[in-house]
Amino acid sequence: MIEIHQLTKRYGRTLAVDGLSFTVPAGQVTGFLGANGAGKSTTLRAILGLDRPTAGHALVDGRPYTHHRRPMQVVGAVLDASAVHGGRRGRTHLRALARSNGLSPTRVDAVLDEVGLTAVADRRIGGYSLGMRQRLAIAGALLGDPGTLIFDEPLNGLDPEGIRWFRSLAGRLARDGRAVLVSSHLMTEMAQTADRVVVIGNGRLLAEDSLDAFGPSLEEAYVRLTEGASHV
Numbered sequence: 001m002i003e004i005h006q007l008t009k010r011y012g013r014t015l016a017v018d019g020l021s022f023t024v025p026a027g028q029v030t031g032f033l034g035a036n037g038a039g040k041s042t043t044l045r046a047i048l049g050l051d052r053p054t055a056g057h058a059l060v061d062g063r064p065y066t067h068h069r070r071p072m073q074v075v076g077a078v079l080d081a082s083a084v085h086g087g088r089r090g091r092t093h094l095r096a097l098a099r100s101n102g103l104s105p106t107r108v109d110a111v112l113d114e115v116g117l118t119a120v121a122d123r124r125i126g127g128y129s130l131g132m133r134q135r136l137a138i139a140g141a142l143l144g145d146p147g148t149l150i151f152d153e154p155l156n157g158l159d160p161e162g163i164r165w166f167r168s169l170a171g172r173l174a175r176d177g178r179a180v181l182v183s184s185h186l187m188t189e190m191a192q193t194a195d196r197v198v199v200i201g202n203g204r205l206l207a208e209d210s211l212d213a214f215g216p217s218l219e220e221a222y223v224r225l226t227e228g229a230s231h232v
């Protein structure tokens with residue numbers, strides 16, 4: 001699980017995240033919503049130890065990400081699916097990732113199967129569609145069989161079948177007891193994927209509740225919440 005407590009991140013004069021607290025519990029898909037520039041990426045980067053908080057903390061299973069000895073077995077993340085070498089083949093990429101992180105190579109075939117890339121695993125990534133790259137990045141996140149998963153805009157590049165696939169994958173991962181955090185701008189998809197929703201605006205928490213508590217239209221509830229917090 002993820003616990004964010006009074007997280008603050010300042011970049012020079014920009015207060016990107018401002019005393020933010022929320023949790024991502026095990027067994028549920030938590031949707032993470034906010035306008036462009038609201039501070040979502042900064043929060044995700046802080047969770048993954050890529051950005052050092054100015055104040056407060058982000059813990060995964062009770063510790064900062066960087067304090068875990070085998071972080072890929074604790075949290076898997078997809079922040080930018082295009083961040084892979086196009087000259088490599090899918091299977092080779094995953095094997096290298098497994099080797100460099102002390103993970104069993106037997107996981108490679110398992111995750112390729114999980115994301116539906118087995119048939120194209122020996123093709124070069126440069127020839128993959130955006131949706132295939134998303135699936136490969138998700139395979140990488142699943143490699144360590146972690147208890148926590150973070151997906152930043154995972155639906156980018158996925159076709160309707162891919163979106164349905166991701167929705168069922170996220171649900172399955174949560175039902176297996178994992179904590180799943182998904183950021184997306186696609187409100188209707190979020191309403192069908194998330195069990196609970198965290199909304200931020202200007203780096204601050206605007207709402208954290210079960211999906212049902214947002215009423216019949218998540219989009220309308222989101223607009224009402226963020227209108228009050230639009231740029232100052």
Ligand SMILES: Nc1ncnc2c1ncn2[C@@H]1O[C@H](COP(=O)(O)OP(=O)(O)OP(=O)(O)O)[C@@H](O)[C@H]1O
Nearest residue numbers: 011014015016034035036037038039040041042043
């Ligand atoms: N490395 C950085 N240096 C300076 N300012 C930054 C940096 N990273 C983010 N910011 C600023 O912090 C604020 C929050 O940005 P962040 O990328 O976290 O928002 P976001 O919610 O992820 O937005 P988007 O949905 O557009 O990705 C913005 O004002 C952004 O310009």
